[in-house]
Amino acid sequence: MFIALLTAGCVSLDPHYDRPAAPVPATLPGAHGESTAVVGDWQKVVNDARLKKVVSIALNSNRDVQKALADIEAARAQYGETRASLFPTVDAELSHTRSKTVASGLSSASQADGAVSSFELDLFGKNQSLSRAARETWLASEFTAQNTRLTMIADLTTAWVTLATDNSNLALAQQTMDSAANSRNIVARQMAVGTASAGDVSSAESVYQQARASVASYRTLVAQDKNAINLLAGETVPESLLPGTLESLGDNSIALVPAGVSSSVLLRRPDIQEAEHNLKSANADIGAARAKLLPVDFPDRQRRGRQRLAVVAVQPRDAGVVVRPLHQPAAVHRRQQPVAAALCGSGEKGADRHLREIDSERV
Helix, strand or coil: CHHHHHHHCCCCCCCCCCCCCCCCCCECCCCCCCCCCCCCCHHHHECCHHHHHHHHHHHHHCHHHHHHHHHHHHHHHHHHHHHHHHCCEEEEEEEEEEEECCCCCCEEEEEEEEEEEEEECCCCCHHHHHHHHHHHHHHHHHHHHHHHHHHHHHHHHHHHHHHHHHHHHHHHHHHHHHHHHHHHHHHHHHHHCCCCCHHHHHHHHHHHHHHHHHHHHHHHHHHHHHHHHHHHHCCCCCHHHCCCCHHHCCCCCECCCCCCCEHHHHHHCHHHHHHHHHHHHHHHHHHHHHHCCCCECCEEEEEEEEEECCCCCCCCCCCCCCECCCCCHHHHHHHHHHHHHHHHHHHHHHHHHHHHHHHHHHC
């Protein structure tokens, strides 16, 4: 009988997991064959030394990245706590009692110490399912952190290149304003000698003011770009690490992602893998919910101890209690399918959204 109970603990009521079919074509639009070189490390994409240093600073100081790492630690701790329910627990107890008889004036004392052990026979795998759910949530948090890092790197790289672009536009606007100022001075001298009219002066002044407004606008954009970089980096980035004009950057400052790859690379995206682990976690939660529909909670408690100075009755072994919920099955069953369906739809939506992003970039 004991062996039968132990082997029954291997039962799992988790639904069989099948990876949902991704709603994407086999190959990306315009692809020719499958490329063997797929970029997997951001340092292979970012070649500019200054940008590499900025990204390294951001990986250590970005607030979103720090929060994602903290979420990993929280999920890991939750997994450890859930997994601990699979093993027996032992608690120490110590008690001391002292009494005095008024008539005789005598006093007596007794002391007992011991240990109480408890273990729940997981006959239908409820604790195993909860442990698997916590583990999948932990793994999902790992991919969430990866996605947060990649998103931050992409946003930071975009802001860095945008700053270089706005620096180029600012330099061009400055040259235009200087040229417009020279033209205005020439027209003013021509008007002084009678070779230009007041309309010519007004037109030259208008061109100069437009160029001046453009300079002010691009200066604002440059300041905003720097603020965006500092926000993403989590601290103030030194001027020496900021780019100059776009023309000053090398041709290979940022490597191009190879074309002609299979759409299966979408499955390697951290957010897609995060969605799949969340789906597996929900799958395990369904198994735990199913286990609650069956007789569970066979507590096995045992007390061992010793007494000093007086005899203290040791509590007998607790009797096993069978708990069978009577009114929960319908509610639990109704909660099973919507959670899994929602997470499955979330994963499919993510894959479809990423394909649309790729299509937009290729246009």
